[in-house]
Amino acid sequence: MPMxxxxxxxxxWRENLxxxxxxxxxxxxxxxxxxILFKDALNAFTMGGFKLGFWFAQQGSLVVFVFLIFAxxxxxxxxxxxxxYDE
Amino acid sequence: MSELFSQMDVQTWxxxxxxxxxALYIGIAIWFKASSTKDFYVAGGxxxxxxxxxxxxxxxxxxxxxxxxxxIISFAGYDGAVYLMGWTGGYVLLAxxxxxxxxxxxxxxxxxxxxxxxxxxxxxxxxVACALLVSFTxxxxxxxxxxxxxxxxxxxxxTTGVLIGMAIVLFYAVIGGMKGITYTQVAQYCVLIFAxxxxxxxxxxxxxxxxxxxxxxxxxxxxxxxxxLLDKLDGLSTQLGFAAYTEGSKSLVxxxxxxxxLMAGTAGLPHVIVRFFTVKRVRDARKSAGxxxxxxxxxxxxxxxxxxxxxxxxxxxxxxxxxSEMPEWFSKWELTGLLTFxxxxxxxxxxxVQDETQNELVxxxxxxxxxxxxxxxLPNWLIALVAAGALAAALSTAAGLLMVISASVSHDLxxxxxxxxxxxxxxxxxxxxxxxxxxxxxxxxxxxxxGFVAAVVxxxxxxxxxSFFPAIILGIFHKRMNKEGAIAGMxxxxxxxxxxxxxxxxxxxxxxxxxVGALKDSWWFGISPEGFGSIxxxxxxxxxxxxxRFTPPxxxxxxxxxxxIRIPGGEKDIPxxxxx
Numbered sequence: 001m002p003m004x005x006x007x008x009x010x011x012x013w014r015e016n017l018x019x020x021x022x023x024x025x026x027x028x029x030x031x032x033x034x035x036i037l038f039k040d041a042l043n044a045f046t047m048g049g050f051k052l053g054f055w056f057a058q059q060g061s062l063v064v065f066v067f068l069i070f071a072x073x074x075x076x077x078x079x080x081x082x083x084x085y086d087e
Numbered sequence: 088m089s090e091l092f093s094q095m096d097v098q099t100w101x102x103x104x105x106x107x108x109x110a111l112y113i114g115i116a117i118w119f120k121a122s123s124t125k126d127f128y129v130a131g132g133x134x135x136x137x138x139x140x141x142x143x144x145x146x147x148x149x150x151x152x153x154x155x156x157x158x159i160i161s162f163a164g165y166d167g168a169v170y171l172m173g174w175t176g177g178y179v180l181l182a183x184x185x186x187x188x189x190x191x192x193x194x195x196x197x198x199x200x201x202x203x204x205x206x207x208x209x210x211x212x213x214x215v216a217c218a219l220l221v222s223f224t225x226x227x228x229x230x231x232x233x234x235x236x237x238x239x240x241x242x243x244x245x246t247t248g249v250l251i252g253m254a255i256v257l258f259y260a261v262i263g264g265m266k267g268i269t270y271t272q273v274a275q276y277c278v279l280i281f282a283x284x285x286x287x288x289x290x291x292x293x294x295x296x297x298x299x300x301x302x303x304x305x306x307x308x309x310x311x312x313x314x315x316l317l318d319k320l321d322g323l324s325t326q327l328g329f330a331a332y333t334e335g336s337k338s339l340v341x342x343x344x345x346x347x348x349l350m351a352g353t354a355g356l357p358h359v360i361v362r363f364f365t366v367k368r369v370r371d372a373r374k375s376a377g378x379x380x381x382x383x384x385x386x387x388x389x390x391x392x393x394x395x396x397x398x399x400x401x402x403x404x405x406x407x408x409x410x411s412e413m414p415e416w417f418s419k420w421e422l423t424g425l426l427t428f429x430x431x432x433x434x435x436x437x438x439x440v441q442d443e444t445q446n447e448l449v450x451x452x453x454x455x456x457x458x459x460x461x462x463x464x465l466p467n468w469l470i471a472l473v474a475a476g477a478l479a480a481a482l483s484t485a486a487g488l489l490m491v492i493s494a495s496v497s498h499d500l501x502x503x504x505x506x507x508x509x510x511x512x513x514x515x516x517x518x519x520x521x522x523x524x525x526x527x528x529x530x531x532x533x534x535x536x537x538g539f540v541a542a543v544v545x546x547x548x549x550x551x552x553x554s555f556f557p558a559i560i561l562g563i564f565h566k567r568m569n570k571e572g573a574i575a576g577m578x579x580x581x582x583x584x585x586x587x588x589x590x591x592x593x594x595x596x597x598x599x600x601x602x603v604g605a606l607k608d609s610w611w612f613g614i615s616p617e618g619f620g621s622i623x624x625x626x627x628x629x630x631x632x633x634x635x636r637f638t639p640p641x642x643x644x645x646x647x648x649x650x651x652i653r654i655p656g657g658e659k660d661i662p663x664x665x666x667x
Contacts, residue, residue, distance in 0.1 A: 006650075013653050020183055027179050031172045036342050039165075043333070049305040049315030054333045057168035058160075058391040059301060062175045062384045069182045069377035076187075077370055085656040087368045 012083045019075050023068050031061040100471035101240045108278055108475050112259055112271045112482070121264030124511055127518050128195040128494050130266040134365040140378025142272035143362045145279065145479070146487035147174075147383060149225070150232025153279060153480035156387075158452030161394035161401075164324070165335030168391075169345040175380060175387055176346070177353025182376035185354055186363040188563045190372035191652045195364060196491070197357040197555060198499040204562040205570040206645050208504060213577050215499045217554045218357045222488045222495075223528065224547045225358075229485035230533025233478060239423055239457065240474040246534050252482065253530040260486045260493075260526070261519050268486045269365060275479035280386060282476020286460045286469055287389050290396045293463055304392035320395055323402050328441030332398070337615075344618030351624050352548030355556035358487040361494070369655035397455040400462050405437045405448060413437075416461040425451035485529065493522035546588050549620030553580035557627040566649045568631065571638035576631030584623040592616040 034042055039053030047055060080086040095103075121127040134142070152174070160167030192200055197218060202211030230249050237248025259267050284300075291303035295316055308314050321331040330336045337345075353359065362379075363372045405413070410428060420426040427449045428437060439448040457477070460470045497517035502509055509517070554577045561568040561576075589595040591610060594602035614622060640646075 009650060009654055016653075023183060024179075027176065031176050031346065032343060035168060035172055036339065036346065047305070048302075049307065049317045051317075051333055054165055054168075054317075055305070057165060058171055059388055061172050062388050065175050065179050066377065066381050066384050068179050069373075069380055072183055073370075073373045073377050076373060080370065080655055085654055087370065087656050 008083060012079065012085065015079055016076070019072065019079075023072055026064065027068055030056060030064045035061050095467060097467045097470050098241065100468050101474045104468070104471045104475045105241070105478060108274075108479065109255055111274055112255065115270045115274060116259030116263035116267035119263055119267045119270050121262070121266045121515075124195075124498070124515050124518065126266045127264030127515055128364075128490075128498060129361070130264075130269045130365040132193075132365060133367050134269055136366060136371045136375035137378055138269060138273055139362060139366050139371070139375040140382060141276040142269045142365075143359065143375065143379035144382035145272040145276035145483035146362060147359055147379070147484070148279065148386060148480050149484035150229050150236075150477060150481035152386065152390075153283065153477050154232060154236075154453050154456050157390040157393040157397065158455035160391050161398040161455050162452050163335065164330065164332040166337045166342065167394065168335075169337075169342055169349065171387055171391060173346045173349025174353055175384055177350040178376060178380040178383070180350060180354040181359065181363075182373060182380070184563070185360065185559055186372045186376050187369045187655065188652045189360060189559070190363050190366060191369050191655060192648075193364070195361075195498055196494045197360050197559075198495060199503075200562065201555075201558055201573070202499070202503065204645065204648065205558075205573045206642065207570040207574065210558075210570055210574050210577075211499060211503065213574060213581075214555070214558075215495050217550060217577070217581065218491055218495045218499075221356065221547045221551055222358060222491045223525075223532075226485050226488040226492070226525070226529040227532035227536065229481045229488070230529050231536050232481040233485070234533055235453070236457075236474055236477045236481070240471070249530055249533040252478075252485075252533070253526050256482055256485050256489065257523060257526045260489050261522050264518070264522075265361075265365060265490050268483075268490060271486070272483045275483040276382065278479040279476040279483075280382070282472045282479070283386050283456075284389060286463070286465055286473060287393050287396075289465050289469070290400075290459065290463045291392065294396055294399070300389045300392035300396075304395045316395060316399065320399050320402075323399065323406075327402070327406065327439065332395070338613055340613050341615050341618050344612075344614045344621045348552050348618050348620030348624070349548055351552035351556045352550075352620055355551035355554070355559070356548075357551075357555065358484075358491045360555075360559075361491060362487070393456065393459065397459050397462070400459075401450065401455070402439065404462065406439045407436055409436050411435065414462075416458055419461075420454055420458055425454050489522050489525050489529070492525040493518050496521035496525075546584070546592075549584045549588065549616075549623060550581060552620035553577075553584040553623035553627055557624055557631060561628070561631055563649070563652065566646050567635060567640055569635055569638055569641045572631040572633075572635030575634040576627040579630045580623045580627030583626055584620060587611075587619045587623070588616050591619075 034053065035057035039057060042053035042056065043051040045052040125131055156170055159170065189200060194200065198211045198214035201214035202208065230252060233252030234245035234248040237243055237251060238245045259271055287300045288298055291297050291300040294309055295303035295306040296309045297303035297306050304316060306316060308316050308319055317333055321333055324330065324332045366372050366375055410430065417426065429447055431445065431447050437448055438445055440446050457473060460473055497514055501517050502514050557580065558573045558577050561573065591606055592603065594600055594606060597606060611622065
């Protein structure tokens with residue numbers, strides 16, 4: 001396949017967008033969901049001394065964010081290889 | 088030898104540690120001197136992902152993150168989460184939606200991207216104005232931070248402190264450019280994270296027996312009572328009339344809006360974005376964003392723990408205790424004016440309560456981190472280390488901002504608009520001169536801080552969210568987006584943001600600052616000025632998309648540029664589209 005094949009580029013871009021939608025949904029659910037919108041409901045549960053909603057807002061979201069970026073790095077490196085866009 | 092060390096006082100230690108770190112920063116800058124404009128703007132474009140991740144983390148974590156954030160959280164409780172999530176969640180947006188594509192685009196500045204993608208000098212000018220406004224706002228705060236640390240720990244006055252800070256930054260930013268700054272920031276990250284973590288670990292062990300603060304803050308108090316620390320703090324807070332620590336007091340919609348505005352603003356800040364121009368490949372940009380966030384989260388996840396330790400310690404030390412029995416640090420901080428006690432009922436005992444009429448103690452939130460090691464009675468060298476850490480945080484951020492200012496002037500204004508025929512040597516000279524001028528302006532504001540510095544931080548994030556963030560996202564993800572749409576969106580977004588801040592933060596249209604409190608009830612959708620960036624951002628998106636519908640699509644070469652930046656690979660330069 002030539003490097004600038006438009007169909008190949010389109011396919012690569014669509015897969016990239018699919019990853020973005022999945023990862024950003026998780027991003028939204030942990031921070032705006034668990035940490036803000038559903039905080040009060042989650043606070044009914046505790047984990048050690050933490051109320052769960054409070055923990056997501058001040059700890060959990062941050063940790064998930066880091067994992068999300070590394071998941072994206074992994075997925076995209078694999079995708080680059082599949083489409084021979086790796087440098 | 089060890090006897091000598093144990094006898095040295097805090098001030099001697101501070102001079103020693105600060106001098107060593109400053110010598111290190113200057114040495115690094117000389118070693119990595121910039122010799123071309125590419126070195127000066129983007130460190131030659133060959134920085135490794137780990138070095139860039141560390142530099143980005145130091146660039147990002149300012150005096151405010153180091154000194155103020157834990158203090159703010161210790162007073163705000165749950166509400167402090169807006170900063171924790173907002174200032175980290177933005178990196179997810181940056182890594183997934185911006186950094187890889189901007190790296191592929193591969194120029195020097197954010198206005199470069201806006202100007203080329205929207206094939207327009209006007210778009211570039213709007214971007215330059217915005218970059219300068221955001222960066223100057225921010226850098227003044229950093230210089231002030233340098234001054235405060237110097238005055239507290241080295242007992243020189245704030246002006247002298249700011250001047251010393253200026254001289255250091257001037258030296259290494261002007262000589263080293265982005266290349267020198269990158270490697271000083273790597274060193275500064277190490278200093279600041281060490282200085283933040285060591286006291287936190289000590290205090291966590293003291294209070295809860297856990298060596299990891301992130302666990303300690305969810306653990307039990309170290310007195311055998313089996314009470315969880317957070318439950319204890321909730322109890323202490325409500326007893327004194329404050330909101331329960333884990334509940335907070337802001338409205339749900341405002342928490343949501345502020346978090347979103349800070350996230351989008353973080354992703355849109357030019358001094359952060361430009362760091363991703365310095366790595367070699369697209370995959371390095373993604374990876375270094377992950378590393379940067381990991382390194383930032385080490386500090387950001389510790390800060391709420393420090394906040395809880397400091398708050399509990401503070402209340403237990405002062406509340407209902409006789410003034411005459413306060414420890415030494417109490418009077419030291421009283422001297423700085425950051426801690427004030429007025430014995431309203433003349434009983435010689437400190438009443439620290441929510442109710443303004445009975446409260447006798449005013450605590451500046453900046454004390455919480457700076458005084459924490461003293462309150463916990465940690466050794467002198469550790470207290471000195473905190474000072475060096477705060478300076479590293481302030482200087483690294485200031486230097487990153489100065490780079491944005493200098494590149495905006497020498498590259499975007501002089502090279503791209505005023506004098507396109509300038510030589511490489513001339514442009515490098517212009518970059519050094521504008522960095523010098525920017526240091527002078529920043530220093531001036533550090534010595535004579537305009538009363539609005541704290542207030543305009545909200546504006547800086549709001550502006551970045553309302554202007555750059557939508558323009559860049561649409562530029563990458565919407566091929567049909569044209570210059571008319573993008574410019575209209577940026578201008579309307581920025582104007583709305585500035586209007587909202589002027590109205591609700593400064594009360595400009597209702598008779599000045601005094602009116603601000605009463606205007607709270609007329610906030611749009613109940614959203615504070617801090618959170619309004621999210622609304623202004625939505626307005627930008629809507630205006631851009633509507634205007635785009637009624638105006639011609641971008642030319643073919645621009646559409647090809649968009650196709651090109653979406654795909655990694657090939658170090659070949661992308662030809663800049665014509666200005667149409």
